[in-house]
Amino acid sequence: MRSALRRRLLQAARTDALATLDGDVWRSRCLHCRRALAVRADGEALGATSLEHVVPSVWFGRRAAAALTARVGEDADDPRNLALACAPCNHGKGCSHDARGPGDARAREVVAALLDTRLLRWREPDAGD
Structure with a gap:
């Protein structure tokens, strides 16, 4: 996995108020369906974990x-x-809302709701992050 992707996965985990560091694994929930997800402390995604660009x-x-x-x-x-x-x-x-583009009202509505959820789950990263 590319180092840039690993860094971004760690940023997402470290700034997610639901995420906890359990040994050397960050554990959180899917932004969409709340499925349990995990990212190793080195940024390697485990299982079905992926990086979501909300917008x-x-x-x-x-x-x-x-x-x-x-x-x-x-x-x-x-x-x-x-x-x-x-x-x-x-x-x-990605196949539905993202692909329709921002000109589609329903796509904007879905992305806005996901962004609201992400920002509610926001936490400032620790100074060492």
């Missing part, structure tokens, strides 16, 4: 998504926009 990366810079992207900054990889999700949920969102 899809391709939506950044698009006028229809401006209100959503403003909530997480100008960078799709901002930690506020990263979350842990199970692969089936992440893939499903």
Whole structure:
């Protein structure tokens, strides 16, 4: 697994208020379905764990998504926009809502609700993170 992806997975775990460090494994829940997920302390995703860009990366810079992207900054990889999700949920969102684009009202509604959930689960990273 690429080191950049490992770093982002760790950022998502460390900034998730539901995540706990159990030995050398971060344990949390899928942003969508609350399935149990795990990431090793070195950033390796375990099982079905995947990295979710809550506001899809391709939506950044698009006028229809401006209100959503403003909530997480100008960078799709901002930690506020990263979350842990199970692969089936992440893939499903990518094939449906993300693919419809920010011009679709239902897609914006789903992404906004997920972003609300992510921001409610936000915790500031420790100084050493």
